Amino acid sequence: MYKKLFPLIILSLLLTFSLPRAHATPQDTTIGDGTAASCQTQDAANALSGAVSLGGTINFNCGPDVVEIVVNTNATNETVIINGDGKIALSGDHLRQIFFVYGTGNLTLNDLTLQYGEAGLGGAIFVDDQASATINGGFFISNHASTNGGAIYNEGNLTINGSNLGSNSTNGNGGGIYNNSGTITVHNTYFINNQALGGGGITQISGSLTIDTSAFRSHTVPGVGGAMLIQGGTTNLENLTFSNNQANQGGGIYKSNGALTMTNLTFNENRADTAAAVYNFGGSTTVGNTIFTGSLDEAGVGPSLNCDGPSMTSAGRNIMSDNSCVPNPGVSGDLFATPALLGVWTVPEHVYYPTLNSPAIDYGLTCPATDQLGNPRPFGPACDVGAVERYWPVYIPIITR
Numbered sequence: 001m002y003k004k005l006f007p008l009i010i011l012s013l014l015l016t017f018s019l020p021r022a023h024a025t026p027q028d029t030t031i032g033d034g035t036a037a038s039c040q041t042q043d044a045a046n047a048l049s050g051a052v053s054l055g056g057t058i059n060f061n062c063g064p065d066v067v068e069i070v071v072n073t074n075a076t077n078e079t080v081i082i083n084g085d086g087k088i089a090l091s092g093d094h095l096r097q098i099f100f101v102y103g104t105g106n107l108t109l110n111d112l113t114l115q116y117g118e119a120g121l122g123g124a125i126f127v128d129d130q131a132s133a134t135i136n137g138g139f140f141i142s143n144h145a146s147t148n149g150g151a152i153y154n155e156g157n158l159t160i161n162g163s164n165l166g167s168n169s170t171n172g173n174g175g176g177i178y179n180n181s182g183t184i185t186v187h188n189t190y191f192i193n194n195q196a197l198g199g200g201g202i203t204q205i206s207g208s209l210t211i212d213t214s215a216f217r218s219h220t221v222p223g224v225g226g227a228m229l230i231q232g233g234t235t236n237l238e239n240l241t242f243s244n245n246q247a248n249q250g251g252g253i254y255k256s257n258g259a260l261t262m263t264n265l266t267f268n269e270n271r272a273d274t275a276a277a278v279y280n281f282g283g284s285t286t287v288g289n290t291i292f293t294g295s296l297d298e299a300g301v302g303p304s305l306n307c308d309g310p311s312m313t314s315a316g317r318n319i320m321s322d323n324s325c326v327p328n329p330g331v332s333g334d335l336f337a338t339p340a341l342l343g344v345w346t347v348p349e350h351v352y353y354p355t356l357n358s359p360a361i362d363y364g365l366t367c368p369a370t371d372q373l374g375n376p377r378p379f380g381p382a383c384d385v386g387a388v389e390r391y392w393p394v395y396i397p398i399i400t401r
Helices: 008-021 042-054
Strands: 029-031 056-060 067-070 074-076 079-091 099-101 106-115 118-121 125-127 132-136 139-141 144-148 152-154 157-161 164-166 177-187 190-192 202-217 228-230 234-243 253-255 259-268 278-280 284-288 291-293 313-316 342-346 351-354
Touching: 029 042, 042 056, 042 067, 042 074, 042 079, 099 106, 099 132, 106 125, 125 132, 144 177, 152 157, 234 351, 259 351
Parallel strands: 029 056, 056 079, 067 079, 074 099, 079 106, 099 125, 106 132, 106 139, 118 144, 125 152, 132 157, 139 164, 152 177, 157 177, 164 190, 177 202, 190 202, 202 228, 202 234, 228 253, 234 259, 253 278, 259 284, 259 291, 284 313
Antiparallel strands: 342 351
16 A cells, blocks of 8 residues: 555645645635746745645646746645646656545646656556546656656546656556556547556556557567556557557567457557567457557567467457467458558657558448547448548539639
């Protein structure tokens, strides 16, 4: 339990605010008087900590530009909403965790950047087992945890919508997020260049993990699970792209136990000496409408198998550049040793579109209602295999008189 590892400074804060919290009424608070300087004082940091501990809605009035605010650790067991409007970066100054949500606390962060947080578990945020956190928009940048969960450590309920997690790190597992018995839902979020011993983007120990319409790119780990390490629980992945992730085993995903379902995923240009896309070591795994291609060895100089371990259960219509992922012969039209013919990596979409002659086009079966970009499926007689639907150009003739 985290309490044994929790820094003394947090315990001090909890003791300081325990008596007022029993009687205080949540209120709206504004930090700053219209200038950046007014938000960057110790008084402002203290005001933020006090407001977070009491609950309510917190806004900032720090002027028109983006402002970095070095903060105290903000601990709460209340309902708190903090609005950043894309202009506020809260910094742990490489010294402290930024938010600790405990008890039945419920924290919502809207369009905030959390950076340079430091802790044993969850450099930026720790969510306790009865607590909740919702992240809407914003960024998690360069946070670090000495044990697990570079940016976020979750034991409770965590929801992330439209956010970005980049360059977070840990000495243990879960460079971006570590889920230990909690429930996590991630939507439309970009994970890039997070680092860990294993599970560069996310480590799922137990509990429930659901991710859709998101991408994992350029994670590097010396161990297993370049982008994702799954050791138990239930994991559902839909409309995701895994690109340029690297590990010794399982460049995209390493799974040792639990239940995993993958629908309309694209694995391309991932690297590992064993299973550059998915290493399926144990548990139950089902995959459908998914592309496995472009796999390289860890050094990036030669080809590697897409998958290794026991074959995954096929839900049909997978396209693989080799024969390593599902049983061959397959079911419902799996394509083996077939080039997927994808285009180049595109930004800001974070996808590989199928080329016009790709076998992925109109080959999918029982696909989600939308693709990774939120566009309706299908476009044409059937949906495309992989994370993204290829939309054809429509030519409208111009009639002149």
